[in-house]
Amino acid sequence: MSKPRQSLEGIIKTPRLVIRLATLNDAPFLHRLWQDGRVMANVGFPNGLGMTVEEIKSLLKKRQGLIFGGNLIATLNDGEAIGEAFMSKVDESGVAFTDVKLLPEFWGHGYGREIKVGLCQYMFDNIPDLMAIKADPHRKNLPSIKMQLSVGGIPIVRGGDYPIDVDPYFPDDDSYQLFMVFRDNFIGTLPHHSRP
């Protein structure tokens, strides 16, 4: 398996954005993002996450340099940070997950979808044993649900017929809907993305 390039320059490039590894200097930005109740409400923290800048720095130190399982920052091409992205490691069943969180002033411009496409493309390109990418947005989180559907995410129904055993991936709380983007169903229509 090819080893993804470790770079601060940007590990993924999309037409309008760069996704790069977070550095300790990003702690104040992540604090602002994670303290925003509008961003965090649908992941269970309507009053913000409650981590201090120092606690975020410690977290970033532990995860420094990790592309899979580390903190990633999404920026505009001029370097302005607009949000964060995450790609997990792949598990033993061939499943990984992604996450995207943007500052509210950048919602609704197609950036979320652009990042999701970039993340999925990068993962399917670089992890040969990756079979599916899961996400479990809150059922009321329409932008996130539409983002999953737009890249080929399939809403998973218990008892359905899928190429892998999906039972372990159902969220405990029925307020959340499981989606999976299987390798064959992925829709990635962006013209440019980086390859290692």
Ligand SMILES: CC(C)(COP(=O)(O)OP(=O)(O)OC[C@H]1O[C@@H](n2cnc3c(N)ncnc32)[C@H](O)[C@@H]1OP(=O)(O)O)[C@@H](O)C(=O)NCCC(=O)NCCS
């Ligand atoms: C979820 C999130 C990343 C989406 O990013 P975004 O840039 O706002 O989304 P996009 O502009 O790419 O739009 C994605 C889809 O949602 C739709 N959408 C965007 N805002 C919407 C809104 N307020 N209501 C309904 N649909 C909306 C878009 O039309 C698009 O659907 P389409 O492809 O059918 O046209 C962003 O809203 C966010 O950061 N939310 C807070 C954190 C969060 O909930 N993260 C996801 C955790 S699962």
